[in-house]
Amino acid sequence: MSKTLKIAVIAGDGIGTEVMPWGIKCLQAAAKVYDLSLEFKDFDFASCAYYKEHGKMMPDDWKDQLSGFDALYFGAVGLPDVVPDHVSLWGSLLQFRREFDQYINLRPCRLMPGVRCPLVGRKPGDIDFWIVRENTEGEYSSIGGKMFPGTDREVVIQETVMTRTGVDRVLKYAFDLAQSRPKKHLTSATKSNGISITMPYWDERVVEMSKGYADVNVDKFHIDILTAHFVQRPQHFDVVVGSNLFGDILSDLGPACTGTIAIAPSGNINPTGKFPSLFEPVHGSAPDIMGKGIANPVGMIWAGQMMLEHFGHKDAANAILKAIETVLSNGDDAVITGDMGGKGNTKSFGEAVEKEILGSK
Numbered sequence: 001m002s003k004t005l006k007i008a009v010i011a012g013d014g015i016g017t018e019v020m021p022w023g024i025k026c027l028q029a030a031a032k033v034y035d036l037s038l039e040f041k042d043f044d045f046a047s048c049a050y051y052k053e054h055g056k057m058m059p060d061d062w063k064d065q066l067s068g069f070d071a072l073y074f075g076a077v078g079l080p081d082v083v084p085d086h087v088s089l090w091g092s093l094l095q096f097r098r099e100f101d102q103y104i105n106l107r108p109c110r111l112m113p114g115v116r117c118p119l120v121g122r123k124p125g126d127i128d129f130w131i132v133r134e135n136t137e138g139e140y141s142s143i144g145g146k147m148f149p150g151t152d153r154e155v156v157i158q159e160t161v162m163t164r165t166g167v168d169r170v171l172k173y174a175f176d177l178a179q180s181r182p183k184k185h186l187t188s189a190t191k192s193n194g195i196s197i198t199m200p201y202w203d204e205r206v207v208e209m210s211k212g213y214a215d216v217n218v219d220k221f222h223i224d225i226l227t228a229h230f231v232q233r234p235q236h237f238d239v240v241v242g243s244n245l246f247g248d249i250l251s252d253l254g255p256a257c258t259g260t261i262a263i264a265p266s267g268n269i270n271p272t273g274k275f276p277s278l279f280e281p282v283h284g285s286a287p288d289i290m291g292k293g294i295a296n297p298v299g300m301i302w303a304g305q306m307m308l309e310h311f312g313h314k315d316a317a318n319a320i321l322k323a324i325e326t327v328l329s330n331g332d333d334a335v336i337t338g339d340m341g342g343k344g345n346t347k348s349f350g351e352a353v354e355k356e357i358l359g360s361k
Contacts, residue, residue: 004037005311008069008276012047013088014285015295016075022350023073023300026320029357030308034316041069046092048079057083057091063099071307072096072278075300076285093278098136100275102268103166104173105133105247106306107282109234109254109264113329115340117259119231127258129237132174133247135268137166138198140244162198162243164205171209173271174241178216181238186213188220189242189250202243226250230257255282262296262339263324265303267310277310279303296337297350298324323356 007027011020024040031038043065044050045058057077059065066072074096078088096102111117111127119127144158178186188206192199203220210218221229223246229236230253242250255264264282281299289295302324309317327335327349335352336342 002036002313004039005071006039006069007041007307008066008072009040009042010046010072011042011075012077012092012285013049013079014076014287014290015283016077016281016285016300018290018293018295018346019281019297019300019350020073020075022297022346022354023304025350025354026301026323026357027304027308029354030313030316030320033319033358033361034313036308036313036316040073046074046077046096048077048082048088051083051088051091057088058095062095066096066100066276069276070311071276073304073307074278074280076281076283078285079287081287093280096278097268100270100278101136101272102270102275102278103134103136103169104267104269104271105135105251106267106269107131107133107251107254107264108302108306109237109258111258112263113325114331114336115259115263115328117257119234119257122234127234129234129254130177130239131247131251131254132170132177132239132241133251134166134170134242134244135247136244137161137163138244140248160195160198162201167202167205168209169271171205171241174239175209175213175216178239179213183217183238184215185217185238186210186219187226187237187240188218189223189226189240189246190220191223191246193222198243206241223249227253230254252282260296260340263298263302265299265306267303267306269310277307279307279310293345293347294338295346296339297346298328298353301350301353319357319360320353323353323360326356327352 011017051057077092109129111124113124139160141161147155190199192203255261262283266282268278270277281303283299305317305320333342335344335348
């Protein structure tokens with residue numbers, strides 16, 4: 001049996017609390033079949049319910065409580081009718097990313113069997129690439145402010161911050177990922193024809209980093225035409241790397257091109273292992289359907305798959321991914337949730353994936 005993987009479970013808000021149990025069940029199924037040791041512990045903070053009771057999203061010692069874990073398994077955050085989004089997000093998820101130096105945001109863009117692609121003529125295998133986003137600095141710095149509010153002299157300023165350390169380490173991760181894949185192809189997102197300081201610097205660092213990866217084919221596109229290429233020729237891409245803002249945009253557009261954001265997962269990764277990494281579904285808290293038991297659990301399950309893959313448990317991770325693909329490919333109307341045209345619910349979908357994992361070996 002492998003070393004015990006300690007996982008902090010933070011279900012959060014909305015449908016996060018509904019899909020999380022199925023993410024855990026599927027991880028436990030994979031652990032049973034592939035002889036893994038997983039240890040889970042639940043935490044109630046980083047939720048709007050916690051905020052209502054305590055006036056803040058997390059306790060003062062949250063970092064001490066979570067630092068001893070290998071990974072954070074996160075459901076969703078946000079109930080805007082209860083807590084403003086900027087309060088809930090900056091008080092939880094963004095704290096995790098920055099305090100735990102999760103400087104890589106990693107997201108797969110993969111057209112799955114049984115999912116109708118909005119791009120005409122595309123089939124599974126045609127779209128299969130990764131987006132690597134810088135996750136802790138760039139355009140999302142909190143440096144800036146507002147002057148003369150409420151007057152005709154009102155001024156707002158927010159700075160973009162790029163450091164050599166920050167840029168180089170995300171580029172290295174992206175180049176390493178590209179080098180590990182058969183196509184060995186890296187695409188850089190830029191806008192150096194319009195943003196005259198930070199983006200040329202980004203381009204310079206890409207060129208410099210590429211000198212250590214002679215076997216990786218590198219190209220770059222300005223962000224405006226790059227979004228068009230995602231739609232028109234997604235088969236071109238293998239690994240795409242971008243700044244915090246550009247990566248944010250592309251990492252929603254990419255999964256949308258594969259048919260649905262509802263099943264997409266995401267990893268917020270500290271590659272050094274000094275701090276825990278965080279794995280989550282992309283879909284958010286979806287207050288409009290919470291409590292109905294109809295949320296699609298695939299994003300949560302797939303996030304767990306990413307977690308196992310990150311820690312080197314490739315056989316178990318592959319089994320979970322194959323189980324998801326099998327259930328989607330079967331297209332059983334009684335299993336698949338309504339967002340994908342079925343009549344099933346969270347339980348039916350989760351049970352079907354769990355069953356496939358248990359029978360995978």
